[in-house]
Every structure is written in structure tokens, then in C-alpha cells.
Amino acid sequence: MSDIIQVLRRHGIQATPQRIAVAEYVLAVRTHPSADEVWEQVRRRCPTLSRATVYNTLNLFVDKGLLKTQVLKEGTVVFDPRVDAHHHFIDVDTGKIYDVPWQALKVSGAKALRGFDVREYQVILRGRRVGK
Amino acid sequence: MSDIIQVLRRHGIQATPQRIAVAEYVLAVRTHPSADEVWEQVRRRCPTLSRATVYNTLNLFVDKGLLKTQVLKEGTVVFDPRVDAHHHFIDVDTGKIYDVPWQALKVSGAKALRGFDVREYQVILRGRRVGK
DNA sequence: GTCCGATATTAGACTTAGTATCACCTGGTG
DNA sequence: CACCAGGTGATACTAAGTCTAATATCGGAC
Numbered sequence A, B: 001m002s003d004i005i006q007v008l009r010r011h012g013i014q015a016t017p018q019r020i021a022v023a024e025y026v027l028a029v030r031t032h033p034s035a036d037e038v039w040e041q042v043r044r045r046c047p048t049l050s051r052a053t054v055y056n057t058l059n060l061f062v063d064k065g066l067l068k069t070q071v072l073k074e075g076t077v078v079f080d081p082r083v084d085a086h087h088h089f090i091d092v093d094t095g096k097i098y099d100v101p102w103q104a105l106k107v108s109g110a111k112a113l114r115g116f117d118v119r120e121y122q123v124i125l126r127g128r129r130v131g132k
Numbered sequence C: 001g002t003c004c005g006a007t008a009t010t011a012g013a014c015t016t017a018g019t020a021t022c023a024c025c026t027g028g029t030g
Numbered sequence D: 001c002a003c004c005a006g007g008t009g010a011t012a013c014t015a016a017g018t019c020t021a022a023t024a025t026c027g028g029a030c
Helices: A003-010 A017-028 A035-045 A051-063 B003-010 B017-028 B035-045 B051-063
Strands: A068-073 A076-080 A087-091 A097-100 A106-108 A116-129 B068-073 B076-080 B087-091 B097-100 B106-108 B116-129
Touching (some): A003 A017, A017 A035, A017 A051, A035 A051, A051 A076, A068 A097, A068 B068, A097 A116, B017 B051, B035 B076, B068 B087, B097 B116
Parallel strands (some): B087 B116
Antiparallel strands (some): A068 A076, A106 B106, A116 B116, B068 B076, B087 B097
């Protein structure tokens, strides 16, 4: 797991035990956890980890481009280890967030909006997960 | 302004002075105010209005289909009097939210997503307002 | 009009997400 | 060794939102 350290260094982040523990969890996760969810999980392995450090660490990771924040849930920001462009589907029953690949949807017209210099966009879809 | 009362009644909402005051503000507004912003504004006309009533009233309006909530800002839900489908543009400098007409963008592929029963969707665009 | 149950309103306590403060603790440098 | 930068942790604080319990008001039955 020492490639985590490499990843941190490559992003200009000094590796510490706490940061490594947070990174191991948050970079591998397939859900979209909030800061407090990250704290709860990582604390099981590293019980001295403080809430402030988790918030500091996650915000640092965002600054350094390791994570992105997404505003998808009421009441909390979630963190997403996928920093490339993609869309999101939100299950209206469970609140679960699913990634939707960029190529799965096509959006046209964004460049033509007058008065708006669009830097990025994504589609937010809501509905129900079926099958699977 | 008594057509506000008609609008409330038509949506099955008992008209009270507080609800009328909130409705007058929030149904006419062009911005996307948070509950506390609504409180602050409406309180100027109706100083006895309590915070709890504003929250109750706005949530009631949402239940009854007069408003929609939108999760577009960190830390707060905003209320939108436009209940028909449209997209949103967020100015990354100011945080201001702009409506983008439904017809201005075309999204294809949403119906074809396997495993997802899409009920609604919208495009969230971020960038800078230019010109006016 | 009066009474009464149902519904609204209010102030304030409470909860939760997130930030700020500050003391302490490292690890590298002169 | 002394020092300084940066990281960590406990705790205080702020802000969004909900809950509660007491009071006020509405609307219908008489």
C-alpha cells in the first residue's frame, strides 16, 4: 500500500499516518461519503483520528486535486475520488448516488448559451434503481 | 393581491397572513433564496413572523407543489418558484444561480440507461456570467 | 354570537455539518 | 540543543434545519 504515499507525494502532500489512512479509504471507496462518514469509517482503524483532521485532510485533498466535492445531498457535501467529468444518478428512495459515465449521455447547447461562459457541467438524474 | 389567496386555496393551502406574506415574496422572486433569506426579507413586512413558521410554510408549499427545493449550494437548500423542468447555471465567482430554459439544452441517452428508471433530470452548469 | 376541536404560530431548545482556535507534538536545520 | 514549520487533536463556535410545547386563531355546529 505504499503507492498511496507516492500518490500523496505526487500531489504535493506530505504523507502522515492520518492522511494515509484517510486516503486509503476515500480513494478506494465506490460510494460518495460525507466527511463524517469518512471519519466514522477510518476511525475504526485509527481510533485517535480527530474530526478536525478528517475535515482538514479532505479539504487538502480537494485543493490538491485528489478529490472533488459534489453538492448532491441536502445537508452535506460529499467527496468523490473520481475527478474526471461524469454525471450522477440519485435514487429517490435510498438517497444512494451512482456514477454515470460521461459518454452515456450527450448534452448539446451548453457552448451556445449567451451570457454564460460554461466551464463545466454535469447532468443530475433522479429516479429509482431497477433490477441489479 | 388577493389572487395569492386564490393560488393558495387552489393548492389546498389554508390562507393565513403569514403564508400570504411568504407566498407574495417567494412566488415573485427571481433569485433562488434559502429559507433564512426568505425569513430575513419577509420579516421586514411582517416582523412577528417566526423562523419556524417560515420553514413550515416553505416545506408546506413544496409538499403542495407551489415550490421546488433545489440542492445547488453548499450548506443550504434553495427554493425555486419555477416548478417546471429547467436547468441551472451557477456563477463560480458570485454563487448566483441562473435559470436555463429547458429548450436551451438537449440531453440524449437518459432513457437508455440500463438499471436506472429516470424520473427527472437537469443539467447543472458552472462558469462565469459574461456581459450583462 | 359562542363554544370547541383542529390547525397555525411562536420562542426557544436541540441536532448536525462544518469551521476556528489554540495547545501540543513532531521532525528537520542552524 | 534551540528553534521553527507544519500536523494533530480537543474543544468552542456558527449556521441550517428540526422539534417541542405552549399559545393563538380559524371554521364549523349549535
